[in-house]
Amino acid sequence: MFLKILNYLDGYVTITLPEECLEKFVNMATTRGIYLWGITNAAGNQVALNARLRDVQPLRHVARMTRCRFHIINRSGLPFFIGKLRRRRALLGGALCFVIALYALSSFIWFIDITGNQSVTEDKIARVAREAGLYRGAPKRSLDTAELEKTIMQQVNDLAWVGVSVDGTRVLIKVVEKVLPPDNGEHPVDIVALKDGLIKEILVLSGHPLVREGDTVTSGQVLISALIPPPEIEEESKPNAAEGEAEKEQQLTLQYVHARGIVRARIWYDVYNEIKLEEQVTKPTGSEITKLCMKIGGKEIILMGPHQVPYVHYTEHRDVKRLPEWRNIKVPVEVITVKYTEQGTYTNKLSRSEARRLAETQALDELRSQMPSGAKILNTQVREVKTAGEEDIVRVRVQVETLEEIGMEKPHQQDGGGSGIVDPKHGNQADGNQNNH
Structure with a gap:
């Protein structure tokens, strides 16, 4: 491999000479240190072989001494390639212009990629970057990645980290968005029903329960209220009017919390499906x-x-x-x-049995797509829907009973199912506290 590269850099020629002169020609050339290779048969009574360009003149003396004549049929290598380029100045100029244009274009930014964003749009980040000097066609020498990162961080408040890297004509902007901390309960939140069902279990961690086990609830109904009512007053004795009024004001003070709890209910699903035979x-x-x-x-x-x-x-x-x-x-x-x-x-x-199995499978798949991932199936009923006459359609109805979590957090509203406590003296106490919040 190295020898081929060396021969290409030096340049070499392919010559032909009569076959009867080959032995004497090669022996005398070898004794003079001339390297020959690639000996093959040529047209007629000729043989072809390769020799380096610098050995052509010594080979002429060898040819005279052996009384042989050789002819050059091919020229290869870098010197001959350069010679062709010298004669083709337009081609050389075009290649030079192409290299210069390619170098000039590679000194600009042509592609901008933004990754890592979810809630923040690419247009917003790209607009800030454009104002900071990053756009398609911007020269790379004028790009300050550290300053660009700082500018994007200052103007896009929802980002926690920004990284800018340059790869050729492409700029990659990697961002990490801020993760807001979870709600700490400062704002009142109710637990409402996500869907209709029959309450099976309820565990209240904070808040006031408005339903019990065995109650039927509808979608959107408040299950655990953020409004905790005051304790009931048992009047065993009648203190003086001032002390009684103060104690009543203190006990009728309402409290708002972030309702938390687990509410599981029995949910029923019903799907109809039919398959043609x-x-x-x-x-x-x-x-x-x-x-x-x-x-x-x-x-x-x-x-x-x-x-x-x-x-x-x-x-x-x-x-x-x-x-x-x-x-x-x-x-x-x-x-x-x-x-x-x-x-x-x-x-x-399909046969009727095959059609029924296919209809059941499709109906069950549709039901599973409606159920949450943590739902527990309690009962499954599959029945075929019969008609008066024979048809080429198999109809099935699938009913599934599940046990699943139906609680969903929702901001507390005054009319959203609170305790309904009304102070006869101060009016609706819940409304007053809600306004104070």
């Missing part, structure tokens, strides 16, 4: 064809593929690639790849 279905046949076209403005030019789709029934998948914008200039050129997949029509026939 004979049905026309379509599925891919395995045949597909691809068309490649270029769209310039409103004109579409087909570069590869058919002009008309050869399938009667087919699906179409398009992949459109556009040139990136440069300084808000959109280049109206698109490369479109369209893949057509042939679809065949088939008749799917």
